[in-house]
Amino acid sequence: MTYDPGTTRIAVEGLSVRYDLQRERVISVREYAIRRLRGERFPTQTMWPIRDVSFTVQAGETFGIVGRNGAGKSTLLKVIAGIVPPTLGRVQVRGQLSPLLELGAGFDTELTGRENVQLYGTLLGLRRKHLRERVDAIADFAELSPFIDVPLKNYSSGMVARLAFAIATDADPDILIVDEVLSVGDAPFQRKCEERLARFRARGVTVLLVTHSLTLLKETCTRALLLDPDAPIVIGSAADIAERYAARTGG
Amino acid sequence: MSSPTLTAGVYDRTPPVWRGPGALGRYFDLLHTLVTRAIKQRYKRSVLGFAWTMLNPLITMVILTVVFSRVFGGLVPNYPLFVIIGLLAWNLFSLGSTQGLASIVDSGSLIRKVAVPKEMFPLAAVGANLVNFLLSLVPLLFVLVFMRVGITWAVLWVPYGVLLIGLFTLGVALALGTMNVFFRDVRYFYEAGLLAWFYGTPIFYPIEVLSERARAVLQWNPLYVLVEVFRTPIYAGVAPPTGTIVTATVEAIAMVTVGWLIFRRYHTRFVDFI
Numbered sequence: 001m002t003y004d005p006g007t008t009r010i011a012v013e014g015l016s017v018r019y020d021l022q023r024e025r026v027i028s029v030r031e032y033a034i035r036r037l038r039g040e041r042f043p044t045q046t047m048w049p050i051r052d053v054s055f056t057v058q059a060g061e062t063f064g065i066v067g068r069n070g071a072g073k074s075t076l077l078k079v080i081a082g083i084v085p086p087t088l089g090r091v092q093v094r095g096q097l098s099p100l101l102e103l104g105a106g107f108d109t110e111l112t113g114r115e116n117v118q119l120y121g122t123l124l125g126l127r128r129k130h131l132r133e134r135v136d137a138i139a140d141f142a143e144l145s146p147f148i149d150v151p152l153k154n155y156s157s158g159m160v161a162r163l164a165f166a167i168a169t170d171a172d173p174d175i176l177i178v179d180e181v182l183s184v185g186d187a188p189f190q191r192k193c194e195e196r197l198a199r200f201r202a203r204g205v206t207v208l209l210v211t212h213s214l215t216l217l218k219e220t221c222t223r224a225l226l227l228d229p230d231a232p233i234v235i236g237s238a239a240d241i242a243e244r245y246a247a248r249t250g251g
Numbered sequence: 252m253s254s255p256t257l258t259a260g261v262y263d264r265t266p267p268v269w270r271g272p273g274a275l276g277r278y279f280d281l282l283h284t285l286v287t288r289a290i291k292q293r294y295k296r297s298v299l300g301f302a303w304t305m306l307n308p309l310i311t312m313v314i315l316t317v318v319f320s321r322v323f324g325g326l327v328p329n330y331p332l333f334v335i336i337g338l339l340a341w342n343l344f345s346l347g348s349t350q351g352l353a354s355i356v357d358s359g360s361l362i363r364k365v366a367v368p369k370e371m372f373p374l375a376a377v378g379a380n381l382v383n384f385l386l387s388l389v390p391l392l393f394v395l396v397f398m399r400v401g402i403t404w405a406v407l408w409v410p411y412g413v414l415l416i417g418l419f420t421l422g423v424a425l426a427l428g429t430m431n432v433f434f435r436d437v438r439y440f441y442e443a444g445l446l447a448w449f450y451g452t453p454i455f456y457p458i459e460v461l462s463e464r465a466r467a468v469l470q471w472n473p474l475y476v477l478v479e480v481f482r483t484p485i486y487a488g489v490a491p492p493t494g495t496i497v498t499a500t501v502e503a504i505a506m507v508t509v510g511w512l513i514f515r516r517y518h519t520r521f522v523d524f525i
């Protein structure tokens with residue numbers, strides 16, 4: 001894989017996402033039939049967490065996304081990761097994408113660490129053969145080598161998070177999606193995570209970073225996007241976006 | 252945009268990892284992992300383990316034989332063999348479809364958090380039951396030997412029958428699994444209906460005991476011919492009638508197509524409802 005700096009890794013065009021939330025969550029056939037017969041409606045609450053967002057991210061860029069809680073940051077990442085479908089607009093992703101979102105979703109606590117490497121890895125789209133070869137290296141990075149054949153239910157939450165991070169970053173991706181997961185494990189392990197991410201960036205991996213830390217934003221990102229439910233989105237240099245965000249949140 | 256890419260695409264449905272070159276291998280690897288996990292889960296908790304899969308149909312067969320061999324035994328030679336073949340086919344269908352139906356809702360937290368092809372869950376449930384089914388062929392062999400019933404070349408039809416039952420089961424699981432996301436009681440309706448379906452399928456009785464009218468109704472039970480494609484080559488040692496094979500093939504393909512279409516139509520809305 002060559003890292004041609006001219007390659008567009010992520011192109012989002014006119015993206016809008018609508019959520020249809022049922023007011024009464026789960027409905028049964030019986031209830032549905034009764035209400036239909038009575039001529040009642042089924043109210044759904046419509047939300048647009050993302051409205052008309054467009055941006056592109058080039059290969060090798062570290063692109064920041066900031067915004068207050070509820071501004072749609074997580075939804076945007078989920079659309080790019082392919083978890084939530086776009087309602088309007090297009091999303092184009094070029095290259096192998098590794099989402100560091102909801103780390104460890106998909107782990108089975110009854111299974112051992114080794115079996116979970118297989119399970120979580122294949123859920124992320126990694127090959128079984130590759131995972132078998134890499135499991136020792138993954139365990140080593142997560143500092144879990146002595147416990148890799150122990151069921152996950154006996155792990156501490158820090159151990160689980162470390163294992164998840166180690167698997168998700170083992171894929172040699174072209175694009176990394178990072179949702180404030182840098183707070184994994186204790187301080188030394190956090191440093192290891194940051195080192196690994198820095199090494200990815202140095203190799204030209206594109207990083208999409210959601211953060212509330214303006215220091216981190218200014219230190220690592222080239223450009224950034226400010227999401228605000230009450231205003232059009234703004235794209236600019238990291239320093240510029242950090243300043244605007246600080247002004248809007250009164251910080 | 253001319254540089255080489257591993258995966259690429261505009262997507263509104265399938266995330267990029269699961270499309271393009273290499274996706275098939277990833278798909279298969281995930282399926283393999285999920286099927287293995289389901290099988291491990293089933294056997295980890297029971298003391299008898301694999302033995303249970305083999306004992307279960309034998310026990311049911313003995314019970315049904317004790318109860319019904321007086322009634323149907325005259326019409327059906329080797330009644331226990333007749334029963335166990337039908338039971339194995341029925342179990343494959345009923346377990347595969349109920350577990351496949353539930354699998355989408357049961358995997359809800361994963362579907363909301365990981366970009367995973369959602370059809371994988373019903374597929375894995377049916378796949379795990381297929382593996383289980385293969386294990387339960389051991390007690391069938393045991394009964395064949397015990398009753399001194401030989402095997403003929405017609406047995407080559409058996410894999411085809413199993414394939415058709417598997418496809419039909421998958422179709423039911425996809426269709427009802429999709430509905431179950433929106434109406435959670437579909438599962439309970441189905442489980443209740445399944446009992447009626449069992450009695451409405453000639454598993455433990457021969458179709459000859461039914462009246463003309465009942466037989467005419469039974470023709471609309473798709474499972475009847477599907478079971479026959481599996482049963483005839485073993486039980487009677489002859490190939491199933493061409494008409495039966497054609498009907499079964501059409502039914503299995505129609506069901507899996509309908510199930511797939513229903514699933515594709517609604518699966519992007521799952522995240523909102525799960």
